Amino acid sequence: MAKHDDTVTDERSGMLATINAAMAASSARDVDGVLELCTDDVEMRSMFQPPGFPNHATGKGAMRSMLSATSRYSKYAENVVSIEAMLDPDNWVVELEGDMVVQATGRPYRNNYLLRLHFREGKIATWVIYHNPLTQLIAFDMINPDDLPAPPPL
Template identity: 25%
Template sequence: MVDYAEFEALAPFIQLVEESLAGLAGVADGDRYFDLFADDVVMEFLYAPPGTPPALHGRQTIIDSFRGYGRIITLDRMSDAKVYTTTTPGVVILEYASHGTGVTTGRPYHQHYVSIVTIRDRRIVHWRDYSNPLVVIDTIGDGQAMAKAMFSGE
């Protein structure tokens, strides 16, 4: 059972994904964001900042790494959400932007994303993220801060 209070900094993102996928009848099942993922899901970051992994393997690994997000950035809102269905069964493209603040720097955060989501047996099995790591680094002031907060287990 996931305690979503731990992920308050990501609440606008979580809500956006839940709502975007809920609108697609029969695509993904799950009451909440992390419930949508298969246990063996792979989440890829095509432009991963230095010191961060290019992929996360497994639902629990994603949950554990996302716990650290609130130490670096707090999201205020999402915008520009678009959902594209494809001719490939189970593949959906999400386009969106996030807006927030760097926790330690107070700098604004404005990021644009494209995520290609693959769903099999009503669970997300693959998530490929395209976003600009330089935006994150500029907001938090240091590329290693992201690695420490989200991927070091601290």
């Protein structure tokens, strides 16, 4: 169903404001602030998560539990690099840079994240996270970077 251009523009402006509010709340570890911007049946998936880390949640209660994993960090900040609207007016891509410190190891954890957000009725209905799990494993002392194989010669 086609929407009038002005309606799409207004809806997209609202979604952009919601994304900025969600990213600010997430960086501040304001779980309630994030959840109020999501649908009741929100689905969150974190792709490429190592074993022992939460990777999927359906519904606000499960998402609350998944977001509580931020307690593993003594410092936690997510900085928005870019927000891009996709061709489908309800879908967005968000690029983040994480600046964290793992509480258990004291190691810095700086990862890059790509989020795909899908909206329904003005709220986030799907939140998919992509990141580099090797960076995460190193920060949590689960692997030693010196043990990683050298890249093949060009």
